[in-house]
Amino acid sequence: MHKITKQVISTALALSIVGGVGGNLYSAAEKPNSTTVSKVTISFNGNAKSSKGFTWYTSLTSKNSDLQVIKKTGKKPNFKKAMTFKGMKTISSNSKKEYVHKAKATGLKADTEYYFRVGDASKSSWSEVGTFETAPSKGAFTFIDLADTQAKTEEEAVLSAETISKAMDKIPNAEFIVHNGDLLDDGVKEEQWDWLLGHSQKSLLNTTLVPSAGNHEDENYAFIDHFNLDTPKKSATKTGAYYSYDYSNAHFVVLNSNEDSEKYANFSEKQVEWLKKDVKAAKAKGAKWIIVNIHKGPYTTSNHATDDDIMGPNGVRNQIAPLMAKLDIDFVLQGHDHIYARTKPINSKGTVSKIQKISETKLGQKIEYTVNPDGSIYLIPATAGPKVYYKNQDPVLGNAFYKLFEVADENHAAIYGPDPDNNDRPARSQIQNFVGITIDKNKLTAVSYEIDQNKNKAKPYIIDQFGIIKK
Structure with missing residues (x-):
């Protein structure tokens, strides 16, 4: 690897460790425990116009698989009004000290942007806030x-x-x-x-x-x-x-x-x-x-x-x-x-x-x-x-x-x-x-x-x- 590339990547690595990789859409009172919720991915699952699949990882202390979704209407979501979906968990195939959580959001509107978060509601342990959009019925x-x-x-x-x-x-x-x-x-x-x-x-x-x-x-x-x-x-x-x-x-x-x-x-x-x-x-x-x-x-x-x-x-x-x-x-x-x-x-x-x-x-x-x-x-x-x-x-x-x-x-x-x-x-x-x-x-x-x-x-x-x- 060339020296210039090593320097750039090393700097980015240091910044990501110090600054974190999530957004800042939470108030201080509901700041997520990012050490508990990790490796969040969003997938197509079912009808792309009305549903979406989610996966995330936690330690074994997080027993519940909770997904909250709310239509994006402003700069910050109010999850008190969110739709809530329950998912399931299994032990990770690679890491026996982690749970794999999966949940699916359904009943969504086509061509619409949403906020979401995943985690364990009983512990108030949430991921950073993310966004996704559903597929349109037609169009480019x-x-x-x-x-x-x-x-x-x-x-x-x-x-x-x-x-x-x-x-x-x-x-x-x-x-x-x-x-x-x-x-x-x-x-x-x-x-x-x-x-x-x-x-x-x-x-x-x-x-x-x-x-x-x-x-x-x-x-x-x-x-x-x-x-x-x-x-x-x-x-x-x-x-x-x-x-x-x-x-x-x-x-x-x-x-x-x-x-x-x-x-x-x-x-x-x-x-x-x-x-x-x-x-x-x-x-x-x-x-x-x-x-x-x-x-x-x-x-x-x-x-x-x-x-x-x-x-x-x-x-x-x-x-x-x-x-x-x-x-x-x-x-x-x-x-x-x-x-x-x-x-x-x-x-x-x-x-x-x-x-x-x-x-x-x-x-x-x-x-x-x-x-x-x-x-x-x-x-x-x-x-x-x-x-x-x-x-x-x-x-x-x-x-x-x-x-x-x-x-x-x-x-x-x-x-x-x-x-x-x-x-x-x-x-x-x-x-x-x-x-x-x-x-x-x-x-x-x-x-x-x-x-x-x-x-x-x-x-x-x-x-x-x-x-x-x-x-």
């Missing part, structure tokens, strides 16, 4: 996509938390964050959840997080412990979870690439059959857009592009990717390979049909839109954390593979040389990325950002823009 919306915050140390987790914060600052109208997996480096080490969710708590108290399970959180129910998700009945959750939700005119599917079967590497046959039925049902209900979030994606350009579970006979590229096209999946958000890349529309034969494009100019920037694409477009937003990979130069991929891509550059971190601890990878912690995606009726627009810790005062700047139009 924006979300953030990022991947692989995966930090090995607390110092690196501060960097990942800063990426999340900068993404939310850059795209203030984003209504939720999609995470393409590998939130951590080792999901069974609860301290790593403490690091990421702790240092990003202020951000995560004010947005809905949509996570997919990465291969670094594929054991011991570690993933599902931290998120209150509406998973299909009798679906396995030890290695992660798969689920879906509707938002305005779009249907989102989150897959779990930590399952396995003889027919499908990384997926059970049960999950694949669920995917087919889920997408068919969404289309029957009128979904205009189908977007899939998957950690181990079929079309990336670094180390994992030549892994057997990706390019083998039962790998994702040969088995799942053709299905994406057959199901008319519009857009696939990937992780796992830690390098930015974007494909052309790839059809069920694994090729690219004739492409029609139009250009528009927004805020002085030219954006090319693919019109009525024949196939699915795949995006990997590189990494929102420290770990980066070089571009895969294995000849087994060949020119035909890279011709499937619109963007397949060398990792931008490569200019900083190899990592001192691993010459096979670029220097860690220099470059982070995220993407802002807006869906407005029949148009999807994506703007990809980069953060370089060594220039532009580590502020995000645009590296790619593109879109899809469905007529």
